[in-house]
Amino acid sequence: MPAEKSMTFGPSLRRLTRRLAPDRPRLLTVIGLAVVSVAFSVVGPKILGHATDLIFAGVIGMRLPAGTTAEQAIEAARASGEDDFAALLARMDVVPGQGIDVAALATVLAWALALYVAASVFAWLQGYLLNDVVQRTVFRLRADVEDKMHRLPLRFFDGQPRGELLSRVTNDIDNVSQTLQQTMSQLLTSLLTVLGVLGMMFAISPLLALIALVTIPLSMVVTGQVAKRSQKLFVAQWAHTGSLNAHIEEAFTGHELVKVFGRRPEVEEVFRARNEDLFAASFGAQFISGIIMPLMMFIGNLNYVAIAVVGGLRVAGGSMSLGDVQAFIQYSRQFTQPLTQVASMANLLQSGVASAERVFELLDAEEQEPDPADPVPPTARRGRVEFEHVSFRYTPDQPLIEDLSLVAEPGHTIAIVGPTGAGKTTLVNLIMRFYELDAGRITLDGVDVTAMRRQDLRSRVGMVLQDTWLFGGTIRENIAYGNPEATEEQIHAAARAAFADRFIRTLPDGYDTVVDEEGGNLSAGEKQLLTIARAFIADPSLLILDEATSSVDTRTEVLVQHAMAALRSDRTSFVIAHRLSTIRDADLILVMDAGRIVEQGTHEQLLTARGAYHRLYSAQFSGAAAAVDEELAES
Template sequence: MSEQSEERAVAVPEQKPGDTERPGPTDGPEPAEGATPEGEVTPKRLPGGPRGGHGWMNAGMPAERSMNFGPSVRRLLRRLQPHRVQLVAIITLAVVSIALTVIGPKLLGHATDLIFTGVIGRSLPEGTTAEQAVAAARAAGNDSYADMLARMDVVPGVGIDFAAVGRVLLLALVLFLAASLLLWWQGWLLTGVVQRTMLRLRADVEDKLNRLPLPYFDRQPRGELLSRVTNDIDNISQTLQQTLSQLLTSLLTVVGVVVMMFVISPLLALVALVAVPLSVVVTQQIAKRSQRQFIAQWTHTGQLNAQIEEAFTGHELVRVFGRQHEVEAAFHAKNEELFKASYGAQFVSGIIMPAMMFIGNLSYVVIAVIGGLRVASGTMSLGDVQAFIQYSRQFTQPLTQVASMANLLQSGVASAERVFAVLDAEEQSPDPTEPARITEPRGRVAFEQVSFRYAADKPLIEELSLVAEPGQTVAIVGPTGAGKTTLVNLIMRFYELDAGRITLDGVDVTTMRRDDLRGRVGMVLQDAWLFGGTIRENIAYGRPQATEEEILAAARATFVDRFVHSLPEGYDTVIDSEGSNISAGEKQLITIARAFLAEPSLLILDEATSSVDTRTEVLLQRAMAALRSDRTSFVIAHRLSTIRDADLILMMERGRIVEKGTHEELLAAHGPYHRLYQAQFSQPVVATDSEAVPEPVAG
């Protein structure tokens, strides 16, 4: 979606406190209290704080039951498939590195045997043979000592061969150094793979958000959605970075160590392997309980973000109504829920590490006792026992590491599920493969028996028909909730029709590409939205390829040029996204200039002058008059004084056009428009629910 069409697609006024005309940015009923887009039940709103479109007390909490852990992990790992070559290299480097590391204890055990043999040899009489020394020990009744001597390659009277010990230690040093370098290389490759995967994931989420229909954002709290696409993706990145390498090396270490243990002593290897099923059972039982806690932790994190974001957005309103204490109470309540969930998740999962260490220590004690007995009996050498003890430590350590990573892995998978929920959300209907195009744009808009409703059981617009001829200014007026903004949003295809059709210059808008349709429409909204940047950049957003002269011409035509020269940097004055360093009227003039620069064939003005003073309104009216010339315009207005000169005025009530005509014709008819006009300029008129609604005017 282009920048221009993107801005038009999302530039819909946010719901104001107390505004019941739109759910989020549009007309129609709000979602039921406690309901989310997926139909899940959430806590109801508490008193205090602005009741805006973000819904910070109705944060759309996902269900407590997550997807299965296994499928979620497999889906996450499938995102690594584009990096198959790097993954093969990573696995190869890990295998070689672990193989070199596993050989190390065996070499050190050989060095121990050389030292021990030298010590024993020096204690034996010089000039005798090893067989004589063994026979002498048996004659003395020391059979265990004799068995040990028989297994050793001892030379009586000869001490430690330091040269041989040095060579073995040097070889072990080289192996350990090579293993470390290979492991570093593997980590460097893995970091690149993980970060590129996260780059694609962020891009996929961004593309997905651009394909989601507007109703999805109406029902999603902004802070909750931001938490999913920022905090949760960051958590996935950290999880993959910290667990993939360690899991791979840990599993390979276990395999290599088991092989070496069986080579040294099958009996001790079987003793060591008894710890594996015990470790698995303990880990599974603990992980099963902590997974629910991690899901709750990240759910409450998203809700807290949504609450904070909206509380700060409506900070002035909160203070005006003196609701600070209620907002603080709501924050502390949600913060307490997050604390309990986080504490439970970390505490429960933290039990895994001590449990694994306890099992590992038991295994170590058993191996040490049995190994000592076998050395004394001469069935094993001291070096082999030392190597086996090292292997037992290397065997239990990876299991302990894998167990300790369970909390991080569960946290990452819980975040992945939340991100996948966004990626799996139902998208808007795709654009047609062979879209229709408007060859001669004139700006004729026709509604043909259009019906639309937000909720299936609550009709809003029923069989509405109207025609806006090229160059006409069509004003839409009516009470709050009548469907005025919904009408123009249907033109933009922010929502899809239930029945009927809308045509632009004779072409059904559903047969056009959305960016083509929206590229022909300019919108000026009640809430003037500016981006962080200069005034020049904000105007140029309407048509990025515009020249400097075209930008200045648009600014002069819409009276922006009048106030820009009073600013320190002129058109290069930097404004923030809230536009706090310029007035509301000046912000609105900039948005009108932006729409003017886009040169649309159809113009939509939605309450563009409702929040400015009378003097600024005069300037805005002149600017919009210049903008409306030679193009079809839809003007939504509550101030009837601003639409007196409209070519056609549509009076809407409850989604139906009950009157239409010029200002003078409608006043002379003494109908709903006349009552509305008198309410603004004469005396208040109180309408009741029992008041009859006039029959709709045929299109």
């Protein structure tokens, strides 16, 4: 993909969050469940603090003389000079001579247990619904990427390494899914916990609450500084992941060639270098972002010490109960724990947003021109093709085809020959609208191809390329790919027409033989025959054969040529060929050079003209080496 300006963390995160909008009702339910769950959890320490007060009051009451009142005990403490103890007693609900009120303690603990159980149930429901929301969001994201892939022009795929594209569609989306799953619930719960705990802390002691609040700006500064340095490393990490995947896919696809040409050391060196880059970026990102957790724990411990010291002094001074201090210490832990969790999720969140950014870049890629709003429905299926002053170039500064005009009549075979890079394959790609014209127009049976839906246009065309493509499935399914509604007899007839039937029946399972995606259990020629059979069964009005018989033997090629001759009846055929012996019987031969038609005519006419076609023909059949040497000498 061409280099684009990278998004920042904020816009990418907001865009990712907006993708949750279709599940807003479920999200509101999740938020409601989270509020209830957190509320129950937040009230728990306060209730446990009351239990602590009951226990402490019972312990102190046993030390006081029975038969006296609390007021008498307080006065006695003051009279003996124990003012702090007297203040402590004044804050307590103590009965002199009476121990721990077990019944009251049991009731309080039962309430605490019920609250915590309820909080757990609501938290489980929240997690269940949130998982549903996340998976639906990722499902839509994958669907959007799939739809986008079908709307991208061929130009995009020409400039995109396959492994890099696969990495965005698989690894990056999986990473986004994992990030949403692991961070959303914790972020929501953490935010609500901070708000709830903060309210309880101010209710218990505004002074201690202010001490606890000091950690918030400090935590934000620490997290922001670390995140700023690690985000760019996470972006680099996933970019290097795509680059490494592209290299691995390329090396394994061409594994045989790597072995044959002895390029294994070079391949391994490229792998080592890209793997080293990925390691460096991943290590740096994880190391820097991993510093956040220890720093937050350190800040939290400082806060804990401060609260414990100040709280102890206030209990000793009688301004707070022991239960309130114990509850406040729990709240301080509950307060710093969410902040620590958010900080610990920073690396995961940054990694997920970096992956989301790469997916969004794919979704934002320039699409092919849409089909017309009011397409012209195809009518006649004669196969007449006309180029009218067509111009095309891959890049603005490098013209390829300029002011090209030609007519292919129904039933005619148009052969296109010329040196490599002359524009032969580009010509047929323009017919299929794989690329858009810069000027001029192309008509099929009198209708401008841009006025038709691409589906209607391509449904009338059968195409066989030099590079064969089979998918994982049976031979029957691969042939029927050209016409999913084909009957068994039509499949066999197409195979016989392509002279594939004889080798198919020699296979152990015949037409039910399973081939893999690369067709590894078939020879190159056999795969070529299956792709030709696939084109036959489509019954197109226009045939495009791009070196379609390059991988078959000479005898089979002759047989296939006869079969295609019968198939061409009332159909137009464009045949791109380097072996000129295969196009001698063509109705019209176009000789292209540098995007222009330099000669056209029949085989005999072009040989008689002794021009570019004659030189090509002589190079193949009449002293090829001498002709090439002569041409090199002239240049």
